[in-house]
Amino acid sequence: MAEYIITTEKEKWEVICGLEIHCQIISQSKIFSGASTEFGDDVNENVSFVDAGMPGMLPTLNKECVHQAIKTGLGLNAVINKYSEFSRKNYFYADLPQGYQITQFQYPIVGEGAVDIDLPDGTTKTIRIERMHIEQDAGKSIHDMSPTKSFIDLNRAGVGLMEIVTKPDFRSPDEAGAFLRKLRSILRYLGTCDGNMDEGSMRCDVNVSVRPYGSDEYRTRCEMKNVNSVKFVMQAIESEAKRHIEVYENGGDIAQETRQFDPATQTTKVMRKKEFAHDYRYFPEPDLPPLVLSDEFINKIKSELVELPDAKKARFVKDLGLTAYDAMVICENKETADFFEKAAKGHDAKKVANWLMGDFFAMLNEKKLELKDSPVSAENLGALVELITSNVINGKTAKDVFAIMAETGENPEKIVEEKGLKQVTDTGAIEKLIDDLLASATDNVAAYRGGKVGLFGWFVGQVMKQSQGKANPQVVNELLKKKLG
Amino acid sequence: MSDLTDLTISESLKKLRNKEISPVELTKAYVENMENNNAKYNAYVTTTAELALAQAKEAEIKYLNGTNRPLEGIALGIKDLFCTKGVRTTACSHILDNFIPQYESTVTQHLLNDGAIFLGKLNLDEFAMGGSNETSYFGPVINPWSKEVKLVAGGSSGGSAAAVAAKMCAAATGTDTGGSIREPAAFCGVTGIKPTYGRCSRYGIVAFASSLDQAGPIAKDVTDCALLLNSMAGYDANDSTSSKEVVPDFSSFIGQDIKGLKVGIPQEYRVDGLNPEVAAYWDKAAEMLKASGAEIVSISLPHTKYALPTYYVIAPAEASSNLARYDGVRYGERVEGNGLDELYINSRTEGFGKEVKRRILIGTYVLSAGYYDAYYLKAQKVRRLIKNDFDEAFKKCDIILTPTSPIEPFAIGDKKMLENPINMYLNDVFTVSVNLAGLPAMSLPIGLSQKGLPFGMQLIGKAFDEGTIFKTAYQLERSANFVRM
Numbered sequence: 001m002a003e004y005i006i007t008t009e010k011e012k013w014e015v016i017c018g019l020e021i022h023c024q025i026i027s028q029s030k031i032f033s034g035a036s037t038e039f040g041d042d043v044n045e046n047v048s049f050v051d052a053g054m055p056g057m058l059p060t061l062n063k064e065c066v067h068q069a070i071k072t073g074l075g076l077n078a079v080i081n082k083y084s085e086f087s088r089k090n091y092f093y094a095d096l097p098q099g100y101q102i103t104q105f106q107y108p109i110v111g112e113g114a115v116d117i118d119l120p121d122g123t124t125k126t127i128r129i130e131r132m133h134i135e136q137d138a139g140k141s142i143h144d145m146s147p148t149k150s151f152i153d154l155n156r157a158g159v160g161l162m163e164i165v166t167k168p169d170f171r172s173p174d175e176a177g178a179f180l181r182k183l184r185s186i187l188r189y190l191g192t193c194d195g196n197m198d199e200g201s202m203r204c205d206v207n208v209s210v211r212p213y214g215s216d217e218y219r220t221r222c223e224m225k226n227v228n229s230v231k232f233v234m235q236a237i238e239s240e241a242k243r244h245i246e247v248y249e250n251g252g253d254i255a256q257e258t259r260q261f262d263p264a265t266q267t268t269k270v271m272r273k274k275e276f277a278h279d280y281r282y283f284p285e286p287d288l289p290p291l292v293l294s295d296e297f298i299n300k301i302k303s304e305l306v307e308l309p310d311a312k313k314a315r316f317v318k319d320l321g322l323t324a325y326d327a328m329v330i331c332e333n334k335e336t337a338d339f340f341e342k343a344a345k346g347h348d349a350k351k352v353a354n355w356l357m358g359d360f361f362a363m364l365n366e367k368k369l370e371l372k373d374s375p376v377s378a379e380n381l382g383a384l385v386e387l388i389t390s391n392v393i394n395g396k397t398a399k400d401v402f403a404i405m406a407e408t409g410e411n412p413e414k415i416v417e418e419k420g421l422k423q424v425t426d427t428g429a430i431e432k433l434i435d436d437l438l439a440s441a442t443d444n445v446a447a448y449r450g451g452k453v454g455l456f457g458w459f460v461g462q463v464m465k466q467s468q469g470k471a472n473p474q475v476v477n478e479l480l481k482k483k484l485g
Numbered sequence: 486m487s488d489l490t491d492l493t494i495s496e497s498l499k500k501l502r503n504k505e506i507s508p509v510e511l512t513k514a515y516v517e518n519m520e521n522n523n524a525k526y527n528a529y530v531t532t533t534a535e536l537a538l539a540q541a542k543e544a545e546i547k548y549l550n551g552t553n554r555p556l557e558g559i560a561l562g563i564k565d566l567f568c569t570k571g572v573r574t575t576a577c578s579h580i581l582d583n584f585i586p587q588y589e590s591t592v593t594q595h596l597l598n599d600g601a602i603f604l605g606k607l608n609l610d611e612f613a614m615g616g617s618n619e620t621s622y623f624g625p626v627i628n629p630w631s632k633e634v635k636l637v638a639g640g641s642s643g644g645s646a647a648a649v650a651a652k653m654c655a656a657a658t659g660t661d662t663g664g665s666i667r668e669p670a671a672f673c674g675v676t677g678i679k680p681t682y683g684r685c686s687r688y689g690i691v692a693f694a695s696s697l698d699q700a701g702p703i704a705k706d707v708t709d710c711a712l713l714l715n716s717m718a719g720y721d722a723n724d725s726t727s728s729k730e731v732v733p734d735f736s737s738f739i740g741q742d743i744k745g746l747k748v749g750i751p752q753e754y755r756v757d758g759l760n761p762e763v764a765a766y767w768d769k770a771a772e773m774l775k776a777s778g779a780e781i782v783s784i785s786l787p788h789t790k791y792a793l794p795t796y797y798v799i800a801p802a803e804a805s806s807n808l809a810r811y812d813g814v815r816y817g818e819r820v821e822g823n824g825l826d827e828l829y830i831n832s833r834t835e836g837f838g839k840e841v842k843r844r845i846l847i848g849t850y851v852l853s854a855g856y857y858d859a860y861y862l863k864a865q866k867v868r869r870l871i872k873n874d875f876d877e878a879f880k881k882c883d884i885i886l887t888p889t890s891p892i893e894p895f896a897i898g899d900k901k902m903l904e905n906p907i908n909m910y911l912n913d914v915f916t917v918s919v920n921l922a923g924l925p926a927m928s929l930p931i932g933l934s935q936k937g938l939p940f941g942m943q944l945i946g947k948a949f950d951e952g953t954i955f956k957t958a959y960q961l962e963r964s965a966n967f968v969r970m
Contacts, residue, residue, distance in 0.1 A: 094825055
């Protein structure tokens with residue numbers, strides 16, 4: 001892809017970026033307790049004695065979360081570590097009831113992996129995964145309910161998280177954006193995280209540094225915590241890179257620090273300087289034995305894995321003849337891909353893809369509907385395309401039929417039948433319309449024959465109009481050409 | 486009446502089953518002792534006489550109906566480190582002195598399920614940190630063997646050992662992190678066993694050092710310890726470190742002969758300047774076992790001298806993290822301040838005693854960046870070597886005999902102990918290795934010093950081989966013929 005280089009009067013600069021993404025695990029109960037993970041329940045409703053850090057309470061590992069983590073690791077093409085350990089990350093905060101977070105430090109459950117991303121110019125790039133570990137989430141502090149007090153909601157405390165750490169492989173905001181979209185897509189395919197950044201179930205820390213273009217050094221990086229949308233991540237990278245460049249070009253130095261991105265001003269500001277960095281005093285969690293996985297357990301999960309976006313995309317290109325771009329768009333979302341496959345079954349897949357990405361998505365957009373609430377079913381969309389390919393209706397009629405489908409949810413055959421919209425392919429009938437037209441529009445016929453070939457479209461339009469749109473346009477074209485000579 | 490409290494549990498159960506005595510009169514006798522003597526010994530910090538008598542009435546019905554359970558009507562004291570549902574649980578710390586748990590610890594639940602009656606909560610060193618019970622927020626326990634000078638009962642389960650010695654309960658629960666069952670048992674002339682790590686669930690026991698803590702009984706004799714451990718032990722899904730190892734009937738080992746049993750005497754425990762009385766009793770105990778048919782073998786535990794420093798790195802490290810939850814936010818003592826940090830500082834400054842603060846500081850230090858490798862990591866390595874020592878030793882012997890403590894009970898407020906905590910820590914020299922290696926060990930009284938104070942002998946078994954301890958201890962108990970108070 002086109003390189004992302006920030007050029008100033010003095011220098012050309014390259015951006016180096018790595019991401020750490022916290023993904024909330026989809027599971028019935030929390031990672032170390034039996035409390036529910038239901039989102040949106042009343043404040044402090046889903047809190048067990050363990051989550052509240054009561055005296056004498058002990059964590060017990062939820063197997064479902066381990067299962068989900070392995071699935072995710074496999075989805076990231078990563079090594080699953082058969083031996084992993086839990087550690088305590090010690091720090092005080094009011095929404096961290098135990099005074100430590102149970103996480104994985106030295107021995108994470110998932111090791112190195114790789115994810116291919118599709119870039120806007122059609123090229124792909126491999127982003128390397130450094131590791132992924134599982135840990136518990138903290139609760140929520142609410143500071144804006146009282147001027148003097150803070151309130152704590154522990155519903156989220158103890159919910160399982162997967163923290164995915166990438167290598168510093170991103171060289172542009174676009175790459176980071178493409179990665180996050182791809183990651184979200186993989187997680188949703190796997191059903192291990194809903195990927196909703198706006199609800200906080202996927203949260204991103206962004207590490208950024210810059211270096212003169214062509215250099216291979218790594219300069220001091222700054223971390224921006226909890227950036228909560230793909231767009232903001234991209235903006236944060238750009239703004240932070242520019243800040244670094246400005247500092248360097250003015251003879252300054254970048255200090256390692258934690259910063260916060262403010263989408264309103266498009267700038268970052270200091271949250272915590274390095275000298276105030278926490279000493280988390282990590283040590284192995286003595287309440288939990290090491291996590292040892294068997295090959296059978298891992299293989300069983302592997303065998304149950306769904307087809308992931310890359311594989312699906314490749315199959316759509318190879319078997320269904322889709323373009324790489326169409327396949328990518330359709331496969332980003334599993335529901336869309338499933339809908340497409342259902343619609344394309346037995347029909348012209350390319351045409352189905354065009355309809356899906358064109359009129360169908362436009363209709364959903366206009367009606368502000370989710371795919372699952374679409375009035376037009378996959379089967380009916382396929383049937384509509386079939387009516388076109390088998391010349392029962394033409395493209396223009398199809399648009400009218402689709403509009404009716406979108407309103408009524410009816411199947412297209414029924415609509416065509418009831419409204420008498422079958423196209424006329426009978427050459428005799430069309431010939432008659434043409435003959436009538438040529439006989440009455442003598443001026444235009446003369447002009448056309450005299451060299452104004454642009455009038456051809458007018459003749460086609462007139463015939464179509466006479467047929468009330470039902471004439472097969474191909475037949476009209478052929479006959480007109482013959483008759484106009 | 487009060488002679489009923491002279492009975493051991495096994496004797497009481499016989500009389501209860503034969504309807505010679507009723508649970509109500511037995512419980513009343515203990516309640517009476519408890520109420521008459523507590524001011525003198527300060528063994529209980531909370532008494533629940535009414536609850537106990539209500540339980541006794543239920544026990545009476547059970548005996549009449551013939552539905553009596555294994556410990557029906559046996560009145561116990563519970564170390565105030567075990568959470569008891571609806572009954573204040575303090576860990577003898579100011580920070581928890583208003584805390585009433587809404588849950589029951591697994592061990593006490595087992596005892597309740599087996600029909601035991603609870604008389605109240607017993608004094609201990611604050612958060613079980615101490616060897617003399619002097620760090621308790623409720624003041625020291627007075628050793629019932631004290632003559633003119635008030636002596637310590639040992640710690641941390643000082644209340645448990647003193648209450649059993651003074652017949653203020655039939656037996657008590659204790660916990661042992663570095664000797665907290667065995668040392669007070671030795672000081673008070675009673676019998677206590679710390680089972681193998683993982684034998685009893687830690688769920689609901691206020692944590693001190695998770696990888697070392699283990700619950701066990703303190704009782705009048707070896708037979709009673711077996712009866713209680715039968716009830717207390719067992720796998721618990723709520724404690725991931727509890728063992729699935731089959732729990733044998735420990736009572737079945739009582740009375741088994743020990744002919745040909747190899748008893749190891751670790752040479753490294755014969756420290757220079759060992760109290761000659763202690764040394765003499767040690768020799769005497771070996772002679773007694775020999776007379777019962779055992780073979781005495783010399784063994785080596787070469788890393789013994791590193792045990793104390795290793796223990797005093799690992800235990801405070803875990804404690805510093807385990808005690809982070811006592812922050813004044815959700816329960817316990819809260820001292821308001823200006824902002825969250827001040828709330829923490831004020832609550833913890835006020836809530837914790839000096840020894841607890843000392844250990845939190847040590848623990849925080851040894852886990853800090855830059856010190857972790859030199860202290861915590863090294864201690865973990867030495868811990869492995871200490872465990873290997875025992876593995877090697879147990880190739881040559883079946884059980885190990887040592888004194889429990891190098892000294893006899895000392896005076897409350899002893900300057901040497903209070904001025905330099907190291908002197909206090911040195912009292913644990915014979916007990917801490919056992920916790921580091923996770924092994925079972927019992928202390929039983931062997932005789933009196935010239936001053937008329939009890940000495941205890943320690944028997945250390947292989948992991949999950951409490952059975953051999955019980956049969957050996959029973960033979961030694963018979964030979965020693967120690968006269969209880």
